[in-house]
Amino acid sequence: MFTYLEEDKILFPGDLFGSHMTSSELFVRDEAKVYFAAKRYFAEIMMPFRTNIQKHMGMLNNYELEIIAPTHGQVYDNPEFILEQYNEWISDKVENKVLIPYISMHGSVEKMVNYLTEKLTEHEIAVIPFNMSVTDIGEFAMELVDAATVVIGSSTVHVGPHPKMIYATYLTNMLRPKAKFASIIGSYGWGSRMVDMLKEILKNFKGELLEPVICKGYPKEADFKALDELAEKLLLNIKIFNNHGGTKMNIFDVTEIYQFAVQIEENGEKFYRAMVEKFDDPKVKKLFGFLAVEEVRHEKYLKRC
Numbered sequence: 001m002f003t004y005l006e007e008d009k010i011l012f013p014g015d016l017f018g019s020h021m022t023s024s025e026l027f028v029r030d031e032a033k034v035y036f037a038a039k040r041y042f043a044e045i046m047m048p049f050r051t052n053i054q055k056h057m058g059m060l061n062n063y064e065l066e067i068i069a070p071t072h073g074q075v076y077d078n079p080e081f082i083l084e085q086y087n088e089w090i091s092d093k094v095e096n097k098v099l100i101p102y103i104s105m106h107g108s109v110e111k112m113v114n115y116l117t118e119k120l121t122e123h124e125i126a127v128i129p130f131n132m133s134v135t136d137i138g139e140f141a142m143e144l145v146d147a148a149t150v151v152i153g154s155s156t157v158h159v160g161p162h163p164k165m166i167y168a169t170y171l172t173n174m175l176r177p178k179a180k181f182a183s184i185i186g187s188y189g190w191g192s193r194m195v196d197m198l199k200e201i202l203k204n205f206k207g208e209l210l211e212p213v214i215c216k217g218y219p220k221e222a223d224f225k226a227l228d229e230l231a232e233k234l235l236l237n238i239k240i241f242n243n244h245g246g247t248k249m250n251i252f253d254v255t256e257i258y259q260f261a262v263q264i265e266e267n268g269e270k271f272y273r274a275m276v277e278k279f280d281d282p283k284v285k286k287l288f289g290f291l292a293v294e295e296v297r298h299e300k301y302l303k304r305c
């Protein structure tokens, strides 16, 4: 509920447009500073109500606003500044950004996070890994405001995710970010229900959950290959999403699919050739040699199309 003082054209919106900052100056003078405080406030407090705000923002067009005076933070005597920011934050538009909140006790998950980060950044996707043992949760929440993708990384502790990742995932779920894609990467020693438990916590997530990559102990070649595939899938999804004006679509761009398909065959061949070198058993060598030739055959077939 808002209050509007008609005579002075002042809007009192309560919590909306607020920020957790204090200053001896009543009015906003340093917009850059207020931008961060207001975005953090939006992320931590208002984001779960994003679609509701979206529905009602238009009502403000019916009022002439000279001042916006929220209950927290400084007063805006240039209301356009905060209205513009809110219109961005509540919109369905996402940025080409992959967030990877993670915990790694002994380095296995961290290795996976670094590998995935490298793969994605090669393709000019911004990746922000958050080591949740040292992350300020408000900074993570701020990035959730517009990130297209979230990949949760956790080691297994007592059959489930690491407790700090339960917290981070719970928060992600409660904040209802507009991310379109998510996945889970992680490691276990002997038995894990981590993926099921994380999926259960993430039940508000409305986007697409891509196939998780979970490895036993430290990641090995097959796990890196699975991460390659996850990176390719993420890239394809993000690209398709962006090429269609930031809306999910069902009709795929044939050229994009074709390029990714060729890339997958090339990666597959490299992987099987490496396996031929790795093993001494002639039967195993023969099997991987056969699989490598098959990948080349698929690639040639695709290139003939």
Ligand SMILES: Cc1cc2nc3c(=O)[nH]c(=O)nc-3n(C[C@H](O)[C@H](O)[C@H](O)COP(=O)(O)O)c2cc1C
Pocket: 103, 104, 105, 106, 107, 108, 109, 110, 154, 155, 156, 157, 158, 159, 160, 187, 188, 189, 190, 191, 192, 216, 217, 218
């Ligand atoms: C306190 C503790 C509890 C663990 N509990 C489990 C468990 O219940 N199930 C399991 O498969 N592995 C368990 N592990 C093993 C780790 O999940 C495994 O070593 C994993 O590779 C660690 O990943 P990290 O190197 O990224 O920390 C546990 C390890 C620790 C230190």
